[in-house]
Amino acid sequence: MYLPRRNNTQTTNEAVPASCPTASKSQMMEERANLMHMMKLSIKVLLQSALSLGRSLDADHAPLQQFFVVMEHCLKHGLKVKKSFIGQNKSFFGPLELVEKLCPEASDIATSVRNLPELKTAVGRGRAWLYLALMQKKLADYLKVLIDNKHLLSEFYEPEALLMEEEGMVIVGLLVGLNVLDANLCLKGEDLDSQVGVIDFSLYLKDVQDLDGGKEHERITDVLDQKNYVEELNRHLSCTVGDLQTKIDGLEKTNSKLQEELAAATDRICSLQEEQQQLREQNELIRERSEKRVEITKQDTKVELETYKQTRQGLDEMYSDVWKQLKEEKKARLELEKELELQIGMKTEMEIAMKLLEKDTHEKQDTLVALRQQLEDVKAINLQMFHKVQNAESSLQQKNEAITSFEEKNNQVMSSMKQMEESSSLEKELKSEKEQRQALQRELLHEKDTSSLLQAELQQVEGLKKELRELQDEKAELQKVCDEQEQALQEMGLHLSQSKLKMEDIKEVNKALKGHTWLKDDEATHCKQCEKEFSISRRKHHCRNCGHIFCNTCSSNELALPSYPKPVRVCDSCHTLLLQRCSSSTGS
Template structure:
């Protein structure tokens, strides 16, 4: 072991030296493919594996010893100190032998050598698969290479290093042959110890079974005494229940009478509800009719307002055209007067030019006749426009009357809206009354259900006997010494402790009693509904 530790330490020195020299000669960060870096990791793996113990266990390769220890703790509480002491065992001595490299001074030397690698920059991205695929064999060719660039002064040192490396390789081969023989002897010894361990395990199993049998026997005795006490208590409870049953029978007759009275009240309230719903539907129909009438009236108002606006535009256009025609008439009369003045002047001044003037007069008369015709046509157009004006005035009068009617309709609308508001108030009051009636009905129904439940409880659920049930009704697990039977005081069926761990106050019991999970949820829902 001493020689192995020394050789591994020398190999670690050589690998670190070569790695530093190659890194400084490259002058850049090292990659995962760099051969000296890979060999450094291989040598490091050999150093860490030196003196590593092989884990031996009779439980299995992938299981731990803590599972059986916890089971022993549950069966025997006194074994808790043993389990805690096993958990607090030192970790390093578990994995390495006393003369291993990591337990001696050579390990501290290797840790000091690793500090010098802080100078290097490396870029590593290695996966678990790559590391598993690598062969953990040291490649001595890196350390036995002949470097031609060395000076003559260092040749002697190089030769001595090579001789040292050669001696180390020979010693390593010799040591490997020795380790192969040691491993074979160890394998034989392990096979013998394995057979002995198997025999010891069988003996220990029988001892553990005896101890567990004794402990279970003690537990059964305790459970038997508890069951006997509970039987006595249940007999007392049974006598009290018989007395309460007699009282409940008297209450039952009173509750039946109250049931009949409640049924009569519910029938009467249902009839009133039907009548109120019919009235509500009629009121809603009336409101819809009034709403449609109001919409029609508003639409007709908009159309009439648009017609009045169009008529006003037409009247304005007609008035403007009338003014233009009057201006043309005035211009024509002025032209006629000017022509007559000119004719008088011409008769006075030019008596010799009568023929020319007569011709001009004839032309002027023709023009006058044409103007008179135009005047007549314009007068006819004016009369037609006046007729249209009168027609439009009549239509405006009609529209004014219709507007008055619309105002009357608006007043009627306001009155209808007031009536609608009053009807809505009435409807809201009726809805509130309906809601109150519904609340009363729901309360009466809940009372009916409670009364029915009480009647069922008085009549008695099928109280199962202990012999009739072999498994829990809810989880369907079989009863055993550790899983006891429990009756639900509401439905009478038999459950295990986990499925009937709740307690509630029932009408047939003065104190809270054991109830199954399903009955517990049902009773809580009913209590919440009655409270709301």
């Protein structure tokens, strides 16, 4: 066996040196190997001494003390040095405090270690923590949790430390074997603070006498291992029994819930069937009404369309005639407007001429009066004024000629006035034509209103068609809802049948669990079916359904049972019985 480099009988802490910042990787690897071999030796010696003493150890047991010394060296390997104002602090209690955060079960150990008043140093607290973890038989579990979280250990250890490498998991596997020991350790603060970690190699050097008792120790360890296996098997069986009991309770609860859900589902099915019947009746009524309305609307629309087509044809003809007349009237109106403008221009000229003539006549009359007065004055005054009178007469004659010319002009003006009167009569006729045109326009507007009414009725017809389509869509949706409800009822019935089958399976499992007992291996010496005696070649096999013991030929069948996730071994009789149940359940 490979021992550390310094193989003296006793060494100090320097025999297995801890890592320092200047150590090389090869030296750290050699130190890890030495510490792992020392851990294997210390655990082996501790288990051998515990077997001889009856597995109950106390603090004065030398192999146990040496185990704690080696464990302390393993925890110190590669530990980083923390500097403070007092000095350098190198304690392994800091990493052990992380277990309290990672595993809540270790909080009791941490609080009890902190509450010990006699402990003054961190090394003493770390040793007390190791003592308590060993007494709880959870030292391997706590260290495994610590090693699984290496990202937290990197704050305390170097990358090449023992706990940061694969050797840490190997040591955890070795520590699992210490769970068979019962340690009764006394926590004294002075002893824990003042202990010096010295490894005694004399315990690990083999003696000749130890070779003779090796077989006996091996036999004892085999017996103890078998005992531990049986205890572990019993613990697993009790756990499975508890799990089965909880499953049975849960299945009973689910059974009651399923029965309640079944009752509620049946009530729901009845209510849904009633609603379905009501919906079908309403659907029939709506369909009949909609068909009647559609027929009525179709007939009305046909009549209205025929009348509309006839009125539209007459209106189109009337509109074309009115349009032609309107064009002709527009042409005549334009011509009349041109003539009227000419007549108005002539009338204005005649008015201006009449005004001028009136002025001239007034002036002439005034002059005539004045002349007559002068003539009378001349006749009365002197007959000698004959020449003047003749002259006056000649001038008077000229003026009379002018008056006749003016009268002729007046006659012309009067004729023009008559023409103006005729133009005014034409204007009256034009107004009457305008009124007729307005009447025609009013009739045209009335026809447009009737066409708009017909268009509104057509829109109403389209709305009725749209409403018919909506009613048809609603009918389709109601039919779809009805189909979905029928499908849901079918699925619910299928689900209820499946739940009934599950309930029957659960009842059968409960009956099987209550009625059948698991027969022990010692109680059976012959196969229950063929009654052949068991031997080395004819092994015992349990039927997972009835619990009895059979040979391999009588229990070579495998079936899936509700209490097992995979197919398990059953006997021939249980196999045929279960197949009959399955065929009857599938046939129903």
